[in-house]
Amino acid sequence: MNALFRLGFALLALTLVAVPLTAGNEYELRLFMLFLIYGIIAVGLNVLVGLTGLVSLGQAGLFALGAYTGGILATRFGFDILFASLGAAVVSGLFGVLLAYPTVRVRGVYLAVVTIAFGLIVENVAIEWQSLTGGTTGLSGIPGPNILGFPLTGYAFYGVLAVTLFAVTLLAHHLKWSAYGRAMLAVSQSETAARSLGVNVTAIRTLAFVVAAMTAGIAGSFYAFLNAYISPDIFTFSDSIRFLLMVILGGAASTFGPVIGAAVLTYLPELLQQFAEWQKFAYGALLLLVMFGLPRGILGTLSKLSGRLRPVARGIDPREGTPAAEFLRDGARGSAELVTDGLTVRFGGLTALSAASVRVGPGEIHALIGPNGAGKSTFVNTISGFYGPTEGSFSLDGIPLAGRKPHRIARLGLARTFQNTELFGEMSVLENVMVGVEQRRRYGLAGALLRTPGFRREEDACRRAAIGLLDLVGLAEYANEAARFLPFGHQRRLEIARALAARPRLLLLDEPAAGLTSGEIDDLELMIRKIAVLDVSILLIEHHVDLIMAVADTVTVLDYGQIIASASPSVVQADPRVIEAYFGSPLVQASVTEAA
């Protein structure tokens, strides 16, 4: 943890200790406790919104679930605050899983509407299910908080809330700076690329939803104990908006942003009260002001300013890294053989790929060429798992791959780059590569949250491996730069380094030379040769004939979805059918000449 974060946590701890000592009266302390509860929700919601990029406008629903579960467990079954809150966390967490399910199919505004609907449903179930929730009159008589039979007096209850907020903030911080956090950021910036690197996107999104739901549940239970009374009108759509605004205002994806946002939005309504009837208007105006003036939030804007004043070193000394050869050859592994057997892909009536059988031998550099629309992209997207084949099969070292998801295929040893680069633009060059190393992770969620020695060791190894790979493609001097600021040629190289980080035994390069200058293409040629000797088979999809003829061992030619030739470069070059596919038939040319 760097010095700035240490300072931040020290300040947070200091504030949490100092405030109750200086609070003038009961009301001030109570308001501060309300802030702590909102802080817990906002920190959890930040994992969903800031890191994973999913918008939830139904957080009040999860908050309500927690409050009712905690309240009912306490009044009906006499649970203490510890077990009531655990129960609330479990119930809300389960609904978090349920809410994550739609993300498999819908995102963006659709997901936001699903969460809104969820919030409204919870609100109305609380009204309707009178025997359990007390209906519109609410649930009253929630006993004062106690732990294992010991009643919590004012300051002790405060202590529970303060410790919880501090712990949740710290754990969320640990989560962000681990493979899980990197995977979340990666998923939010390019789902496709994350999948191709072996990230289980569904699992990551579910995790984010569960984190946001459980924290909201715990906060809800605390709220029920603090208020001693809850009713459905406490948990409305406008509360969901407020929770989201806390995250955005403080600074999405930052560690302390949500806490700051929660503080501002807890105390602001108090200040706005002097505006009397203009209070609500001022609140809307503030929201508008944040979106236009501080789209990155308070902390996001501050860190951008400080980055300009005191820029971090752009590069990293490559000597800090593990040499790529050592990383890629680690363990008993060899380059893989890819075999496709009668692969056919149809889109409606169009046959994009027709009974394509290709064999990429172990250690081979195999080029796949063909005119535009020949089915090259379809081939690539099919063997990397993004499209399902209509017929036929394909396997890597005899392991059948058809029907497997992209991240499964990536984990079995097939990595790819993209024709239109798919980088994680907001992440640094180094972090882009570190996402690729993710599938080697052996530590679990507990390891990441608690920062066990094993976790630290692996993170360090991951970082060194990433630096080594950056050195291989000549990008170590840009390691700390945001990926989207790289010039185009460097972005292509970064994609190659990132794909190698997944330790593939077969690397799929989808038009790596497109858009490069001739000097850059020469570099690329050298790089492909360097990679090929590191026990990685290469399948190269390319238009650039000079490059193919220079590096490929075998060339396969596709035309109208069918393979028309597959042999060594010199043989393919002379094949009349290949010439015809590229230049048209001699007969047509002759008739054109005659007509002229």
Add this chain to the structure above:
Amino acid sequence: MTTALQYTLSGLAIGGIYALVALGFHIMWSAARAVNFAHGDTLMLGAVLAVLGVDAGLPLPLACLLAIAAGGVFGVVLERFAVRPFTGTNASIGWMLTTIAVGIMIEALATMQFGGFSRPLPSPGVAKPITIWGAGIYPQELLIPVVAVAAMIGFRLLQKRTLVGRAMQAVAHNRQAASLMGIDVNRIVMLSFGLAALFGAGAGVLVAPVIQVSATMGVLLGLKGFAVAIIGGITSAPGVVVAGLIFGVMEKFVEGYVSTAAREIVGFGSMIVVLLAFPQGLFGKREIFKV
């Protein structure tokens, strides 16, 4: 039997409102892949301004027309200042929050002008209920679904017959290609938001005599309109209108036989279920995923 007919007729009336609101969402989404999340407040604005106009002594038709026109202007202004700055970015959170913010502000202003209470718009459409096989209903309520269907047909004709309408379709298909063909995409988007707002404010004026007008009436109607647009398929104009009418009838039956809270549970629950089973909605076109 009479009860069932009663529920169906009143359901069609409120369903017509959902259909008009959802049609607005369809128009905005087609043009910009973004919507005004405070579209419900456009409806509220129409209703409140009509009542205030009548209060100020304007004749009813003039008050209604002015209210609808003001709603249209609101839509255009909102698109220009709250939606357009954020449509370029990939994430939808920007325009969602800015339009919600404007909605909160409009609602606050309306509360100040209109007061916290609610009252209906006087209209000849609710002077005397008519009886159809024992079910009593106001002519105004019968008018609403007719207007909704007519609006949809009119919109389709506009799309098919006029240059502006064809430009709207082109923008919906491919923004970039449309702009390369010389279509001023920004203008089309602005017009679309204006048109959607006209429908929204029109729905407000239509519903004002039947339900109570208040500053807060828009939120839930707007959210339900969006739910209806998703159920019907936001890419299909006839789809959202049909879904709106069905949704309204379904609501009345649940409300009648169970309760108001159950109405919301069933309504929003069915939206989630439909979305999971048919991500593109019941009548919408599937969007193709490309790597």
